[in-house]
Amino acid sequence: MVRKQVSLNNPEASAFVSTYRSLVPVGARRKIVRRLPSPLRTSVKRSLASADAVRSAVVVRALGGSRKGGRHTTEGRLRVVRVSGRHLRAMEVSGATAWAARARNLHLLVAVLEEAGIDYFCVRGTSAAVPCVAVPARLRPELEAALRLGSEDGAGYVGTVSPGQMRPGALTASWRGLRDQRVLRLAWYVCDPSGNLVFGRESGCDLEFWEERDGQLVAPRPNRVMTEVAVDAGRCWTEQKRFSPVPAPYATGHARTLPEFAAALPDDHLFPIDVVYTWVDDSDPVWSAGRDAFRRGLDGGRADGGSLHEQAANDSRFTSRDELKYSLRSIHQYAPWVRDIYLVTAGQVPAWLNTDFPGIRVVDHREIFADPYALPTFNSHAIESQLHHIKDLSEHFLYLNDDVFFGRPVQPGHFFHPNGLTKFFQSKALIPSGRASTEDLPVNAAGKNSRGLIAQHFGTVISQKMKHTPHALRRSILAEIEQVYDKAHRVTQHSRFRSPSDVPIASSLHHYYAYHSARATVGDIRYVYVDLADDLAERRLNNLLARRNFDTFCMNDTVTAADPEAQNRMVETFLEAYFPVLSPFETASGITAPRPAPRVAELGRAGS
Incomplete structure (x- = not known):
């Protein structure tokens, strides 16, 4: 329904x-x-x-599917979903995520092979996003028979690795029609109860048939490690999460592989990556009273005592529609490699936040500000200048505003090189020429100040702003910036509202400073920005929902809407449809601690 x-x-x-x-x-x-x-x-x-x-x-x-009833299994309900215009069967699973669907497919394939006694080994494939399993080609008939049985529930499909139609895995004709293919894509389809999320071939598992030649098994395609191995080479066991990552609190069991595929590789991201949010509850009367008092000029509002630009502290800058809840859902859904999440607030905690779940912690401004006299602050630039003071924060982390979301599965490589270098994403929007002034929009004044510091230090003139994406940062570089640009850093820290003297340390200066010191590169990411005040905002949100074809997206408004209630309804409808699966960071999910491993196996085992 x-x-x-x-x-x-x-x-x-x-x-x-x-x-x-x-x-x-x-x-x-x-x-x-x-x-x-x-x-x-x-x-x-x-x-x-x-x-x-x-x-x-x-x-x-x-x-034979039904939205109200239909066939059930002991672990889920089989239902009919539509994928690219075709109607397919999928197992309905509460809490379905992209990473869990992928790990589940690997787990089910391994389980079928183990049950049938078929030799196999997991492979580090050419794509980190798709797990891969190799089987000696001579065992193909036994394998096909086992997988037909494993797909009898109707949700198992097989096809080619290139885009194309997936065929029912329970039918002999499906396998017969793919006999000339040496690599197949397998997927047991999964959907969430709303039907908005369907995980199929993109979340599948590749199956390779290795031919025997002169005592060697030869791979049908290149991979990241080796393409030949002795037929009698010894196997070892390692965690399945080596081949299909899952969040740290979860587990998926073990699988067989070769020692060479179990080893860490130079292009693996071996360092932890955390996420930091800055968040404010604008409905908190105590916080609002403090902001309004300073905004009326009781403390001048700015470090230089001047008047505020109208966009420096307007209500839209602080409006919360629970975007944070959905941004956290996007991490849980699409970025299982994130280690810990830090929520930086002015002593506020969202009522729905489950702080008991491993990997999330609320950080008060008072814990990180080098100078307590700079508080309270209502300036995101000031708060961002102190992020590297968060206790236990990893060296590499992503900084997000709560209106930034992951739109589809992303990898650490989107944001960091395996050797630790960061990536940043330049916008086509340009920083206006000239020096910063009180007439500038706060964002333009900050960009000009960043340009001045880079020009003074490195002799180059930057011109581009940054996209509203997650910012890949390094804690050591932020600490270095605090020392190198001591005066500008101190002034930014003490600006209670956005000011013409601000420097955008986390969203601009870090990137250009790291780039000029050979610690960052220009990256590329598929991203879209939706201005909620635009007349076409609803259409753009509908397009985004229908296609889900961006790595990250941002929904923002810099002016107060003419009809705030209508805008709120539009945003809430979109976010609930795009991210229908609750994250474990919400108390309403009923999850307060990880359940025993293997976790992903609980999503339903085909043929069991």
Whole structure:
């Protein structure tokens, strides 16, 4: 029911609309857009989505699935979902995540092989995102028979590693049609109860058939370690998380491999990576009273005693719609490699936060500010200048605002090189020319100040701002900046509100300083920024929800909305649909501590 409602409310998710966009050239579509008023276009899209939903319901009934009932197993409910216009069966699992679906597929494949007594070894494949298992090619008939049985529940599928249709794994014809393929993709499909999240081939596991030649097993494709091994080479055991990462509190069991595949590699990220958020509860009356008192000029508001720019402390800068809850869900869903999460606040704790779960800690401003007289502060630049003082924070960490989200599975390599160098993501937006002044937008003044410090120190002139993405930072570099730019750092720390004298230490200066000292590189990430005040914001959110094709995204507003309630409803509807699975950091999840391993196996075992 939930999935149907989402589809009707989001015309961008309609298969008919998607087909129209793929068949009609961009130029022709633009002509249609110019001739048809926006309300009419929206009405047509909704009609197409409605017809699509009716067609979907007919197919679901024909396949035997049901949104209210349907076939059950002892560990989940089998239901019909739609993937790229096709209707497939998936196991409905509460708490389904991308990493758990991937680890589950590896776990199930290994379990089938172990049960059937088939020789295998896990491989460090060419892609860190997809686990891989090798089997001697001579055992293919026995393997196919075992996997047909392991897919009898209907949720197991097999296909090629290149994009294409997955075939039911329980059918002999599916395997017969893939006999010429030496590498296959296996997946036992999983979905969450809302049906908005479906994890299939992208979260699958590769199966390689290694041919025997002159006493050697030869790989069908290159990998990261070796492509030949003696037939009688010894096997060893290692944790499955070596091949399919899961968060530290979770476990998935062990699997067989070769010693060479169990060893750490130079391109592995062996260092811990933490996440730091800065967060404020604008509904807290004590906090709000303090902010308003300083904003009225009781303390001048700024380190230089001047008046505030209208965007330095307007209400939209502090508005909270529980974005943090969903940003944490995005980490739990798409970044299982994160070690610890630190939430930096002004003595506030979200009412829904489960602080008992391992790996999350609330940090008060008073714990990290070098000068307690700089508090209270209402300036994110000032707070960011003190992040490296967090106790036990890892050397490498990501800094996020609560309006930044992971949109799909990401790897440590998106943000850090294996040797520890950081990556930063430049925006096409440019820093305005000239010196900082009271007339500048706070963000522009800060960028100008960063440019001045870099020019003075390195003799180059920076021009680009940064994208609103997670910022990859190093604790030692931030500490170095505090010493090298002592005066600017101290002034920023003591600015209670955003000021023309601020320096954006975490979001700009760190990146350019590290780059000039050979400790950072320019990175590339698929990212989108949605301005909530824009008239097209809802359409852009619908597109984002329908495609889920960005690594990270940011939703932001710098001005107070004309209709705050409508905007809040729009944001809440989008976030709940995009991140329907609760994270263990929420008290409402009912999870207060990790359960015994193997955790991912609890997501349901095919054929059991």
